[in-house]
Amino acid sequence: SQQGEEDPQALSIQEGENATMNCSYKTSINNLQWYRQNSGRGLVHLILIRSNEREKHSGRLRVTLDTSKKSSSLLITASRAADTASYFCATMAFGGFKTIFGAGTRLFVKA
């Protein structure tokens, strides 16, 4: 069974708007990561947040983590057409090397 589950499955917004994607997971984690996949390409690592962190920023990305609710959110501010992609959350357990991915959120940013 999958560990991470993203919500919504698909999101369509206008350029300049903010995009928020959510991820829920089931078991205790060491860290949670977000990856982006452009169509036909491999996944690209965006940001990592550790279990003892609550919020992290990287450029236009803001990630939050609530371990009590086993959930995370990814916010992309001032979206651009180039942000159109699928976004995946991924979790890694303590002492493990296996990263578990969800099914992703497809984001479409209209110019």
Place this chain on the structure above:
Amino acid sequence: EAGVTQFPSHSVIEKGQTVTLRCDPISGHDNLYWYRRVMGKEIKFLLHFVKESKQDESGMPNNRFLAERTGGTYSTLKVQPAELEDSGVYFCASSHRTKSEKLFFGSGTQLSVL
């Protein structure tokens, strides 16, 4: 620095045939992973190599799948004989031995079994 490369990018085969996928990780990356994504579902873990050793193969679907990493460099994933449900995108990823959390992915192999 070259990224993770996978070959072929696409493969179309008939049920019952054999297909071998290849992955060349980033040079010096001890960790190598295989994942599969089927029809827009989750990206499912298949197995993990540390150098040439299989660390975790809990995600391998059945004994029709065989992964190898001879010499701890490139890896192959063979499907023999292929079934219809094996269709999907097979991703390879690698990570550094000490900075192992961040995965670097290849572009994937789109496998279609007809």
